[in-house]
Amino acid sequence: MFKNTLDNKRYYTLNYFFRQKFKQKVIKIPLDVNSSCPNQLNGGCIFCSNRSTSNISDATLDIVKQFNKGKEILEKKWPNSLYIAYFQSGTNTYGSVKTIKKFVDKLLVINNVVGISIATRPDTLSDDWLAYLNDLNKKTFLTVELGLQSSNEKTLNFINRGHTVNDFTKAVLKLQKRNIFTVAHIIDGLPYENKNDMINTIKYLNNLKISGIKIHMLYISKNTKLARIYENKNFPILSKEEYIDIVCEQLRNLDENIVIERITGDPIVDELIEPKWLVKKFCVLNDIDKEMVKRNIYQGDLVK
Ligand code: SF4
Known part of the structure; x- marks a missing residue:
């Protein structure tokens, strides 16, 4: 069994990380504060x-009501848990520190x-915000x-991220200097990227010594620029088998000390154009596990 898991996973699960740290199940309650x-x-x-x-999450509710509503839903599945309040939607350090601090x-x-x-x-961490995060991290x-x-800088330009790889590096270093647990979100299957690009992203994060990672599969939602590009050019979308193959190779190349917080995408079903296979999230997760067993591979087994 892989050392950083409590079940049959062959990668470092968030559940394992939380159980080690808090000795109890921990769940994240997603919040939307209209950032x-x-x-x-x-x-x-x-x-x-x-x-x-x-x-x-429900941005129409007061913050405590919103938290309690999320907690009520999730504790049906995981009773007696501890909670992390998760400011998920938008860019939460764009507004004033005061607003989020109040919440x-x-x-x-x-x-x-x-x-x-x-x-x-990564380009939205002002000195005021860093000072606040530093204080909050102590509490x-x-x-x-x-x-x-x-x-890949070319990809960041193509998807109009509005920041560079160097911006990301600088932001991570500032957070690490303050001992803040930092998680990177990445997307597999971005237009015109190949498997090597996606593995290079993993190697870059290893070098940065990131604390955790969320791997998403790209999906095309209605009424987005990506949807218009897809309709005009119809660039290839990864099949489920291709995605699983890439994730397996990414995990092998990922440092075994990096916590995996997510390993698939979570589209809004009625807005989804492609890929339809992503809707069956648990099938994707199970198939990744099965493939890792079949290949007899583990997170980090290719890291020297
Ligand atoms: S996906 Fe891009 S544009 Fe949309 S909220 Fe996040 S950073 Fe902003």
């Missing part, structure tokens, strides 16, 4: 549908909340999630 995004002014990422992908202060006093997770962009278990998507 906007600076890249929207620049046209936005081509795949962005500008909607929360969570069907749990965080209300969440941290809720029973069994053991951490805060904040999703943002609770803080995670900052940064979108990278690819370490």
Whole structure:
């Protein structure tokens, strides 16, 4: 059995990480506080549908009600858990520190909340924000999630990320200097990327000594620039088998100490154009496990 898992996974699961750290099941409660995004002014990422992908968060509710509603839904599946409040949608460090701090202060006093997770962009971490995150990290278990998507500069331009790979490197170093647990989001199957590009992104993250990673499969949502590009040029979308093959190779190349927070995509079903196979998330996860057994491979077994 792989050392950093509690089940049959051959990679370092978030569940294992939390069990080691908190000695109990921990679940993340997704929150939407209507955070906007600076890249929207620049046209936005081509795949962005500008909607929360969570069907749990509800931006119309007060922050505590929103948290409690999410908790109620998730604790049916995982009773007696601890919680991390997860600011998921938009670029949460774009607005003022004061606004998010007010929410965080209300969440941290809720029973069994053991951490805060904040999703943002690498080019949106001002000195004020870094000072606040530094303080917050001393009070609770803080995670900052940064979108990278690819370490290929040409791809970042094509998808209109509005930041460079170097911006990402600099942001990670600033967070690491403050001992903040930092998670990178990447996307597999971006237009015109090949398997080597996707493995290179993993190697770049190894070198950066990132704490955790979320691997997403690219999906095309209705009413996005990507949907228009797809309709005009119909670039190839990865099949489920190709995606599984790439993820297996990425995991082999990923340092065994990097926590895997996600390994598939989570599209909004009624907005999804392609790939339809992504809707069956648990089949994808199971097939990755089966393929790793079949090939007898583990996370990090190709890392020297
Ligand atoms: S950074 Fe996120 S919210 Fe902003 S445009 Fe890109 S995907 Fe959308």
